[in-house]
Amino acid sequence: MKNPGKPHARLVIEKGRSSGKQFMLCDVESHIGRWDADGGIFPDVDLDTDDPEAKVSRRHARITLTNGQYFVEDLGSTNGTFINRGKRLTPGQRQALCDGDEIIVGKTFLRFHILK
Template sequence: MAPQPHPAAPPAADVFAVAPPLFSAGASAPSSMTPPSPPVPSPMPAPPAMSPPPVMPASPPAPAAVPTANHPAPPKKPPTPGSPPATSSASSSVPRAKLVIQRGGTVGKEFLLTETESNIGRWDADGGIFPDVDLDQDDPEAKVSRRHARIVCQDGQYVLEDLGSTNGTFVNRGRRLLPGNRHPLNDGDEIIVGKTFLKFHYIR
């Protein structure tokens, strides 16, 4: 029997065959090949609250000027004899004088001049006359007129004015005062109204 020929050997595999892909398009890449995810930024901290600006204290008032060696205080004028006592500007117009009866009535009786204007005369209710220096009880002969004279205080200085009296007004036994003319008074002056003698004094 004739020998059968051997079948031909299968061809060798192509050495240049393309290797299969590591992973298919539908398959996920292995973890070693996946790029890391970007880090999530942390939230920014809230800005601090703005505090109100500090309040500056008010500047203190400027101190009053004090006399120095370069700018000394002006000297005070000495009072002249017979002038009224020195008073402050706030109280310069405040009356501070009195009348004292010397003759013709109750000797020693005093009348305080507590108003800026003080009228000298006699009380008369029917005529509505109420003088500050009422000589009705000290003038029995009625030599003093109802509205006889007036003493006015002007900036601390007292002046005497006759109001058209019947028997006149005199100072230090001088001439009769003309009605409406004001005569300045000094401490210790003598005022004569009718037959009543009054002494003018500043209250010390």
């Protein structure tokens, strides 16, 4: 089991029935996806109950913090990861993140915030 540190960033769901729900990011690597006990998948940002259509993959995306810079990477998801409504991220390619960026995973809209 992870021993989380102090939160350094957060994701906030922007639309839908879970609008306003927050996920605190405490580690240098945080996974976004849907929980699956049988498959041993326990993402840091678990959207299982917030994604009734299952558009978010079990292992959808990863946010990393490297030398003070945040990055997001699609992990080969079925429905893709998008930043600021731009083009779909290529799986495995890291995209730099800035405070206030919008991340779309499947049909879930998340806002990325760096904590001061």
